[in-house]
Amino acid sequence: MVYRKLAIIGEVGAGKTRLISSMSEIQPFETEAESSIDIGKKYTTVGIDYGRISLSEDSALGLYGVPGQERYSFLWELVKESLWGLLVLVKYGEEPNYQNLNKLLTFFEPQNKEVACVVGVTHCENASDQDLTALNSEIQAILEHHKLVAPVLYVDPRNKESATSLLHVINSINGSFSA
């Protein structure tokens, strides 16, 4: 059994729950819902979302929505191992908490663990290009600080296609050696 995790981290309202439900919709066949690795239920009360995509009988991707605030870092511990990707959601229109983002990247160190990292900007369907360029500069400055080369993408968690494209991106980054 090959089991990998996608950690989806972001502040309240960023779109974690919605994104995981959109990603679950792309399941072409039924999941074996109650798997032994399912830690979902127990943690929903503290705000963790859980979903799962079965790729074949012997491989699956777990989807974990985790709050971005540092006081939830005990939940970060849960998803730290066997990471396939780290997706950081940033809600456009709210001043991102860069101190938090900094701590998060220090904790996960995707650049040292060679984990594919993507920043997804949500709630941006009505934003102007100039505003998005400015936000992009801010986020890229943090990534640069962590010597991390990662994309800042515009996503809509409510949209299935947009949600799926994130899986494509992370897979492209992970596979860019072999293809």
Add this chain to the structure above:
Amino acid sequence: MKCIIYVSKVVASGDGLVVPTGLSQLVRKSRRANIERSVTGILSYRQGHYLQVLQGESNEVDHLFSIIKEDRRHEQVTVVLDVSISRPDFLDWGMRLSESVNRDTRFVNLISGNAASIEALGKIEQRLLKIFYNPERFNSSQLKGYQDSNLMLLAWPDFTLVKQSPTVIELCAKLTKAPHSYNSLINSGHFGTQSQLDRILELFEKMEILVIDNSAVQIDSPKVNRVESVFFSKMKKFLKRAV
């Protein structure tokens, strides 16, 4: 009318983090305020520094600059150009945010039109300006094209300037990981026709994230861990079915 160009340093936060915090809000407000004052220009952020061009009626520019200089969000405000001009260069914007002025024709013309003043600058001022403007920074493809060169990306692009399409993303994923030869990209057939690929690469050049290496050393693809590549293939297959 006059033109002021300055370079300043973003103030680092307590934990040493240097981020142009609030940049989008700053740009939005400035654009509006500058239009009222008939001041136009560019603001650029790079490696912990700002460069700003301010143009307009002399008293307006001087007044605005005296306010900006005192802004606590940046420090070490250093003027690199202060000249009178007959007409503004950036009429279409109250304040345009540009991630790369190095390839902005109007900015380049402004600098070369004032070459004497720029050359007369002290070492510190020259070094600050070079963060943003350095004609020698990258090998340009303009004369030779990309044929036979190896390409690499220093960063992912600003996706407001290039389409966030599967092709572009695939290309970026490759080129941010390792250098690839242009010829292998063409031959793979994944990136459209030669002119389509060239157009994307030219955009990357404009953003100053493309490194072009003409040393003609043949590049081997790096090897991958087998478990990783199995998971990769399964995910790929899954995503194909999912569409």
